[in-house]
Amino acid sequence: MSVPSTSGTPPAGIPESRLPGPFEVGRYAAGLRERLREFQRVQLIGELVNLRAARTRVYFELRDSDGAIPCSAWRDDWERMLARCATQPAEGMQVVVAGGCDYYTGSAASSPSFSFHVADLRVAGEGDLLARIERLRKQLGSEGLLDLQRQLALPSLPRTVAVITGETGKARDDILAALLRRGWAGRIVWAFAPVQDRHAAGAIVRALTDLASLGDVEAIVIARGGGSIADLLAFSDETLCRTVALHPIPVVASVGHHTDRTLLDDVAAVSASTPTHAAEAVVAVDCNAARAANLAAAERLRVHAERALGGRVVQLDAARRLRDHGRRAVLTRARMLSTLTRAPEAHIQRQRVRLHQQLREIRAGSRRRLGDERALVARRALVIARKGDSTLLDVRERRPRELEQMLRVLDGHDPQRTLERGYALVSDREGRPVASASDARRDERLRVRFADGEIDATVEER
Amino acid sequence: MSDAAPEPAPGAAQQLTYEQAAARVEEIIRRLDSGEASLGETLALVAEGKALIERCAAELGAVGTALEELRLDELVARLEQEAGA
Numbered sequence: 001m002s003v004p005s006t007s008g009t010p011p012a013g014i015p016e017s018r019l020p021g022p023f024e025v026g027r028y029a030a031g032l033r034e035r036l037r038e039f040q041r042v043q044l045i046g047e048l049v050n051l052r053a054a055r056t057r058v059y060f061e062l063r064d065s066d067g068a069i070p071c072s073a074w075r076d077d078w079e080r081m082l083a084r085c086a087t088q089p090a091e092g093m094q095v096v097v098a099g100g101c102d103y104y105t106g107s108a109a110s111s112p113s114f115s116f117h118v119a120d121l122r123v124a125g126e127g128d129l130l131a132r133i134e135r136l137r138k139q140l141g142s143e144g145l146l147d148l149q150r151q152l153a154l155p156s157l158p159r160t161v162a163v164i165t166g167e168t169g170k171a172r173d174d175i176l177a178a179l180l181r182r183g184w185a186g187r188i189v190w191a192f193a194p195v196q197d198r199h200a201a202g203a204i205v206r207a208l209t210d211l212a213s214l215g216d217v218e219a220i221v222i223a224r225g226g227g228s229i230a231d232l233l234a235f236s237d238e239t240l241c242r243t244v245a246l247h248p249i250p251v252v253a254s255v256g257h258h259t260d261r262t263l264l265d266d267v268a269a270v271s272a273s274t275p276t277h278a279a280e281a282v283v284a285v286d287c288n289a290a291r292a293a294n295l296a297a298a299e300r301l302r303v304h305a306e307r308a309l310g311g312r313v314v315q316l317d318a319a320r321r322l323r324d325h326g327r328r329a330v331l332t333r334a335r336m337l338s339t340l341t342r343a344p345e346a347h348i349q350r351q352r353v354r355l356h357q358q359l360r361e362i363r364a365g366s367r368r369r370l371g372d373e374r375a376l377v378a379r380r381a382l383v384i385a386r387k388g389d390s391t392l393l394d395v396r397e398r399r400p401r402e403l404e405q406m407l408r409v410l411d412g413h414d415p416q417r418t419l420e421r422g423y424a425l426v427s428d429r430e431g432r433p434v435a436s437a438s439d440a441r442r443d444e445r446l447r448v449r450f451a452d453g454e455i456d457a458t459v460e461e462r
Numbered sequence: 463m464s465d466a467a468p469e470p471a472p473g474a475a476q477q478l479t480y481e482q483a484a485a486r487v488e489e490i491i492r493r494l495d496s497g498e499a500s501l502g503e504t505l506a507l508v509a510e511g512k513a514l515i516e517r518c519a520a521e522l523g524a525v526g527t528a529l530e531e532l533r534l535d536e537l538v539a540r541l542e543q544e545a546g547a
Binding site for chain 2: 156157158159162176179180184185186187188189190191192207210211214284285287290291293294297298300301304305308416425427431433
């Protein structure tokens, strides 16, 4: 067996062949690569198949019915291309690639390969899709539908909110967690719907219609996580966007990442960047913080009331009051005192009646009522029935214990209550407090404030 | 009495949003803490603050006592069942 020479003159070729050579294959491969690279760089369109990623490169084929070309791209370049695509390319999609022919020459240990080296890529028709959405946005704008939801006031403390989202999505957990963090103790009506396929828009429209007819829902969140324009296409659906625009309940949209923009974001009352932000928009008041602030404020008021009255209250002699105001005034006050001693029951009852009144007024003021009243009553009755009457009534009947406690503390230190107990405030005619007998003798002309009004008085004793 | 803490019209507490009411309470406390309010103003501010706190607490209480979850599909199914019955 002869050993081929590695130096000196090249071995002889095939004697009968008239072709030049033989050339060393590595050199020829390098030459081929140079020639291929000289081919005009072009854009190709076809179906993306066999997409696979290696350590440094991404490979796929571009096909149509007449043929195919193997394609490749550097992994870093590929990531950059994806970032520029509003729609993420996937297996089976029509794509346009830009680049040129290339040839990997291989080596003693690796196989050579031809590929079309891809420098840029877009999903075919993406421009058409975006243009169609833009046209629809302009159309809705010209009909005034982009502003309607923004005119609806979001309640800062809703009692019932609805959330339209995927049943198994992360958005659901995020919203629930955010509401719990706020210490919000209302009702969530979950409206689970597909949030990306072709059924999504229709399902969401149905949920919106059902929610409108429930009557008690005060705000609606529509949420899903990020995705491509194609994934989020359902949220630019014309019927869905028109339904939201004309919906009587304010809708907070949280669709995709903050960089994604769908038509829903334009028609909704609020466009939130994340499901968590949507939850915070829909319950604007941090209930935990608000409860603490209320208690702290009540305590501050109590301290101020106490300080204001300390040393300035003069209990007048009963006989003097009898002479000054007559027997009737004393009887009135006595009745008032007796009423007060019947507290706290009577007081609590009064507060309860007041709370009921407030609740009735707030409910009556709700302007978002759809459908005929009878259907509404039936539906509401059903909602109540589902919960079992006791829970709902409980919420309305029972004032939280902490409020009762706070009011009792406040009442105990209410200056007005002090006056009602038979005390009076003494000041000079300019309203400056007179806190001692000697000051009173000096001022001579005084003003005495009772619970039911003020009288001017003159000091007789000098 | 100072102009710094104008007294709202009676019943104004009912027209404020929750946030406005809470902000007004803070304003009242600040004014009282400043020590500049006269006796008469102090008494008026305490009364106004008390009414606002009471209203805020009532609104918080009216939301409910514990977070509760319902499903729209179940509610609708019941409605339809009832409509059919």
